[in-house]
Amino acid sequence: MDWGLALAGGLLIGLAAAGLMLTYGRVAGVSGLVRNALAGKMEAVAFVIGLPLGALLVQVLTGGGAPVSFASAPRLALAGLLVGVGAGLANGCTSGHSVCGIARLSPRSLVATILFIAVGAVMVTLVGVPA
Amino acid sequence: MSRVLVFLLIGVVFGAGLALSGMTDPAKVVGFLDFFGHWDPRLTATMGGAVAMAFVGQWLLRHRGRTLTGAEMPAFPPSRIDPRLLAGATLFGAGWGLAGLCPAPALAVSVQYPVALLFVAGFIAGLLGVARLGAKNG
Numbered sequence: 001m002d003w004g005l006a007l008a009g010g011l012l013i014g015l016a017a018a019g020l021m022l023t024y025g026r027v028a029g030v031s032g033l034v035r036n037a038l039a040g041k042m043e044a045v046a047f048v049i050g051l052p053l054g055a056l057l058v059q060v061l062t063g064g065g066a067p068v069s070f071a072s073a074p075r076l077a078l079a080g081l082l083v084g085v086g087a088g089l090a091n092g093c094t095s096g097h098s099v100c101g102i103a104r105l106s107p108r109s110l111v112a113t114i115l116f117i118a119v120g121a122v123m124v125t126l127v128g129v130p131a
Numbered sequence: 132m133s134r135v136l137v138f139l140l141i142g143v144v145f146g147a148g149l150a151l152s153g154m155t156d157p158a159k160v161v162g163f164l165d166f167f168g169h170w171d172p173r174l175t176a177t178m179g180g181a182v183a184m185a186f187v188g189q190w191l192l193r194h195r196g197r198t199l200t201g202a203e204m205p206a207f208p209p210s211r212i213d214p215r216l217l218a219g220a221t222l223f224g225a226g227w228g229l230a231g232l233c234p235a236p237a238l239a240v241s242v243q244y245p246v247a248l249l250f251v252a253g254f255i256a257g258l259l260g261v262a263r264l265g266a267k268n269g
Contacts, residue, residue, distance in 0.1 A: 002153070006173040009152020010180025016145035017181065018188020023137055025198045025205040028145065028185075030235040031258060038255065043138040048238060050142020055150035055239040057143065068156045070246050071230040080250035082226030083233060084257020088265075089219025094233045095145075097220075098178065103185035108210040112220040119224025120164040127229060129161055 017099050029096025031087040146239040152177040155240045157231025164228050 017028040030051075036044035059065055070076060087093040090112050092101065098116065101109020153159040154177060162171030192204060227233050230250060237250045 003173055003176055006152050007176040007180045009148045009150070009154065010177035011184050012144055012148025012151060013177070014148075014181035014184020014186075014188075016141045016148060017185040018191075019141050019144065020138075021185070021188045021192055021198075023141075023199050024134070025192070025202050027205075028141070030238070031254075034234060034238075034255065035258060035262065038259070043135050046135045046139035047142035047145075050139045050144075051146035051149070051235060051239040052242040053139075054143040054146025054148070055155060056242060058147045058150035059243065065150075065156075068158070068240065068244060070157055070232075070244060073246065073249055076230050076232070076246065076249040077253040079226040079230030079232060080237070080253025080255075081257045082222050082229065082253075083250075084226075084254035084259075085261055086219045086221070086223025086226060086257070087234065087254070088258045088261025090216050090223055091219070093223060093235075094227075095235050099181045099185050102182050104189050104207070106207070106210045108212050108216060111212050112216060112223075115217065115220035116224045116227060117164065119221050120228035121166045123225050123228025124161050124164040125167045129158070 013095075013099060014103075017095070017103070021100070027096055027100045029092045029100060031084075031093045032091075032096060145235065148181070149236050149239045154233075155236045160231040160233075160236075161228070164231075 020026045020028040033044045033047050037048045071079065083093070090097065092109070092112065094113075094116060097106075097109040097112040102113060149155050152174065154174065159171065159174065162169065163174040165171070192198065196204060198204070223233075232247065232250050234251075234254055237247045237254065241247045241251060
C-alpha cells in the first residue's frame with residue numbers, strides 16, 4: 001500500500017533522472033535547474049513548470065490526496081533560505097546529490113546525503129513537527 | 132521532439148514521482164527524519180527506487196558511451212569533499228528538517244498549496260545570494 005506508493009514514486013523520480021541523463025547527459029539536480037530557469041534557459045523553465053503539472057496529474061488520477069499541512073509562514077521562509085544557501089554552497093540538493101550523485105557513486109554526494117539526513121533528523125528532534 | 136518538450140515531460144514525470152511517493156507531504160518527510168521519535172521508514176523505498184533507476188540510466192549511458200541525442204558523455208568534476216560542501220549540506224539538512232520540504236517537492240505542490248511559495252522564495256534568495264557572493268570572491 002503506502003510502501004508501494006513510496007517505491008513507485010521513487011522509481012518515477014529515478015526514471016526522470018535517468019531520462020535527463022540518457023537524452024542530454026544532464027544531471028537532474030533541481031537547484032541547478034532552478035538557477036538555469038532564473039537565468040532564462042527555456043528548457044530549465046519547462047522542467048520547473050513540469051514539476052507541479054506532474055503533481056497535479058497524480059492528484060487528478062488518484063482522486064485527490066489527503067490534505068497536506070505546512071509549517072508557519074516564517075518557518076517556511078527561514079527553512080527555504082537555509083536550504084537555498086545550503087544547496088548553493090553544496091552545489092546540489094536532494095535530487096542532484098542524493099539521487100543522481102549516489103547513482104554515479106560520487107563520494108562527495110554520499111557525504112552530502114548523509115549530512116542532509118543526519119542534520120535533518122537532529123533538527124526534527126530539536127524543534128519538533130512543523131507548525 | 133524539441134529539447135524544451137523533453138525537459139517539460141521529464142519535469143512532469145519527476146513531479147508525479149514526488150507526489151506519488153509522499154515527498155510533497157511535509158509530515159511524511161518529517162516522519163522519515165524522526166529517527167529518535169516515531170521513525171517512518173517508507174521514504175527509504177522512495178530513495179532506493181530513485182537511485183536504482185538513476186543507476187540504470189548511468190549504466191546505460193556508460194555502456195553506450197554517448198547520449199541518445201548523440202552528445203558525448205559528460206565529464207564530471209573531481210569529487211571533492213571540502214568545508215564548503217560540509218557547511219552547505221549541514222545548512223540544507225537544517226532547513227529540510229525545519230519545514231519537511233526540499234526544493235523539488237516545494238515547487239511540485241506550489242500550485243495546490245501556494246503557501247509553499249514562501250519556501251521557494253527563501254530558497255531562491257539563498258541560492259542567488261550564494262551565487263552572488265561566490266562571483267564576488269571567485
